[in-house]
Amino acid sequence: MEFEMYLKDSGIDFLKNHPLKDLTTFKIGGEAKYIVFPKNTKQLIEVLTVAKDKAINHVVVGNCSNILVSDKGFDGAIITTVKIDFFKIDGNVIEAECGAMLSQIAKKACEAGLKGLEFAVGIPGTVGGAVYMNAGAYDGEIKDVFEWAEVLDENLNPVKLGRTDMRFSYRHSRLKEEKLVLLKTVFCLQYASKEDITPLQKANECSKRRREKQPLSYPSAGSVFKRPPNNFAGKLIEDAGLKGYRIGGACISEKHAGFIVNVEDAKAEDVRRLIYLAQKTVYEKFGILLEPEIQFIGEFETPLFVPKDGQNSR
Ligand SMILES: Cc1cc2nc3c(=O)[nH]c(=O)nc-3n(C[C@H](O)[C@H](O)[C@H](O)COP(=O)(O)OP(=O)(O)OC[C@H]3O[C@@H](n4cnc5c(N)ncnc54)[C@H](O)[C@@H]3O)c2cc1C
CATH class of the missing domain: 3.30.43.10 (Uridine Diphospho-n-acetylenolpyruvylglucosamine Reductase, domain 2)
Structure with a gap:
């Protein structure tokens, strides 16, 4: 109260x-x-x-x-943070508040002839979420353009963290490790040279690939699982025979088995059951433990799959 x-x-x-x-x-x-x-x-x-x-x-x-x-x-x-959305592009430097939409920034940067964020044009998240996740696609990642960020430490004091402080790795950052809150960030991009295809052309190609490969007409949270080393989660799930498998209102996408889509008023437990099923089936067939990329909020009845024989996935 x-x-x-x-x-x-x-x-x-x-x-x-x-x-x-x-x-x-x-x-x-x-x-x-x-x-x-x-x-x-x-x-x-x-x-x-x-x-x-x-x-x-x-x-x-x-x-x-x-x-x-x-x-x-x-x-x-x-x-x-969605209302904390100011950003500006000054030369090749972009300063953005935590709630600014990454795809909008990426589009404006491409239009300004800057390269480095073309991959991000179709990523529907904020700058805060993108840095937290070290979002990436088509050989690009946030860490490649990240300069520094202002974050709140555990006592809610603002501190400045540079690229090496952030401990970026695949879909990982220090924000995740320590639950730090990002206030704003600075990206540094490069001017495209005349020999390059233009950043807008490259961004359009990425968007076209997305539309062709991803089930964008259904609600989802993007790829459910991280990419296992030297493999693809979607391919493993498809090879395990689960493409199109439905529980309640949630379905392993027919178009891209790495996505779970909400086809008809799905419940979170429907999605969790599909996650468990995909993890268990892929582990039993191929010995690879799929690790969720999506984040969970709240309590769930369906657990994540834990192999009985330990964590020795291939
Ligand atoms: C259709 C579709 C396509 C997608 N394609 C891609 C893709 O190609 N590549 C990719 O990497 N992802 C992709 N995603 C997933 C998602 O868009 C990204 O991970 C995005 O960066 C998340 O940003 P968000 O603002 O939505 O974060 P949220 O989902 O709101 O949060 C994600 C995590 O970040 C934390 N967080 C958010 N803001 C802050 C902050 N200011 N400070 C600290 N922590 C914070 C949250 O607590 C949460 O743990 C896709 C999703 C969809 C639906």
Whole structure:
């Protein structure tokens, strides 16, 4: 109640007991006690400080494009950065607040003749989510253009982290390890030379490949699993005979078996059962343990698969 009074008094936008499926690209997720929409980084820090002081369970999210939220929802505050979305391009340097949409920035950068973010044109997330995940596609990754970021440390003090401080690796960053909150970031791109195909052409090619390969007409959270070394999750799931397999309203995509799609009012547990099935079947057939790339919020009845014979996947 105290937290709610603070939200009302401070004038920060929020929703109470609202379904998170309205926020997630999966269109799945039960109610959150509070969904909070700070408009600037000052409000974000203030909400986090109050939530911490009052011991309110909370998570910072961006566009919820890589998240499966439990059907039971979240008994706390989901703090979304989507309204903290300023960015500017100055020469080959891009400064962006946490909630700016990566695909918009990438498009503007391509139009300005800058190369390095063409891969990101179809990624439907914010800068915060993209740095947290070290998002990537078509041989590009956030770490390749990342210069520095301002993040909040565990005491909610702003600190500046450079590229090596971030411990980037495949779909991984220090933000994930330490649950640090990103406020803003700076990317440094390169000017395309005359010999290169233009960044816009390259971005269009990436978008075309996406449209051809990915089930973009259904709600999803993108690739469900990380790519195993020297292999592809989608191919393994397809080879295991699971392409098109449906549980409830969720389905392993016919178009790309690495995606689970919400075909008909799917529940989060439907998705979790498909994740378990894909992990177990692929492990039993090929000895490879698929690790989820998507992040989970809330409590689930269906566990992730743990091999009985230990973690010795190939
Ligand atoms: C159709 C489709 C295609 C996709 N294609 C790709 C692709 O090609 N490559 C790829 O890498 N991903 C892809 N994704 C997944 C997703 O878009 C990316 O991971 C994206 O970067 C997530 O950003 P977000 O703002 O939606 O983050 P969210 O999903 O909101 O959050 C993801 C994680 O980041 C954390 N987080 C978010 N903001 C912050 C912040 N400011 N500070 C600290 N932590 C934060 C959250 O707590 C959460 O753990 C795709 C998804 C869809 C639906």
